[in-house]
Amino acid sequence: MSELTQLPEWLGGAVIGAIIAALGYVAKLIFDGVMAAYQARNARLARLVELQSLLRVGNSCFKTQILQATRLMGLIKQNHSDLKLGDGREDTIAKTYSQFTPEEKELHEIIRSMTVNALGPVNQSQLEWLKKDTYFKVQPQGKGNLSELAKLLADLEAHLMLWHAKYKVWIPNTPEHALVYLADEKGHGIGFPSGLDEEVAKIIEKARWIDFWI
Incomplete structure (x- = not known):
């Protein structure tokens, strides 16, 4: 072998070390990228579980x-x-309010308090969740669980905004x-989107079995 093609021993070691x-x-970049993606996925899953909890609380209060x-x-x-x-x-309760018996008045106060102190706060929490969401609401239209969830979340946001709009004129200064x-x-607005709870549950269950799905 020509001397020109031979590398000094120290230089050959340096090249191998550099490689x-x-x-x-x-490898570290790949590992860090995978870990970052995994952490982001776990954060999205945690957010969805948070929404599921809020939906369950709201449903329990409503029932x-x-x-x-x-x-x-x-x-x-x-x-x-x-x-x-x-x-x-609601119309019947409001129209008979002035004629309530003590038992009816007590029950009415409990029902009204549920609106003010239970449904109001949980609906506000759901609306805040939606305002912070930058992933699930913006999924592209099409078929599949995530696309269906995006549609339902849009309906939920509209429902909650209308609910709060009615609440502000309906409750504070009208005790009946x-x-x-x-x-x-x-017919003052749109109802709670049917199937939302089930769709959220499906996605959470699927995400727990399939890594990086959401």
Whole structure:
């Protein structure tokens, strides 16, 4: 071999060392990228679990309030058969408010408090979650769970904004009002999006089994 093609022993070692260092650097970049993606995915999953919790709380509060409102409607029909009832729960409750018995008044106060101190805060928390979200709401239209979730979240945001808009004029200065309904006989807005809870649950379950899916 020509002397010109021979590398000094020290230089050959330096080249090999440089190659090893470069490979190590590239491997670290890949590892860091994978870890960053994994952490971002876990953060998105945690956010979705947070939304699921808020939806469950809201659903529980809503169902509890419906039970109490149904009880109150039963008392109204029993005790005020001579009065003309309104259209639906809220209208009937408001129109008979001035004639309430002590039992009815107490139940009405409980129902109204659920709107102010339970449904109001949880709806606000859901709206704040939506305002902070920069991933799930902006998924492209198409088929699949994430696309369907994006549509449902858009409907939820509209529902919550309309709910708060009605709340502000319906509750604070009108003690006879206890319920804030949108998709009832009055048709003041759009209802809670059907299927949202189930879609969130599907995505969470799928994401727990498939890494980097969301």
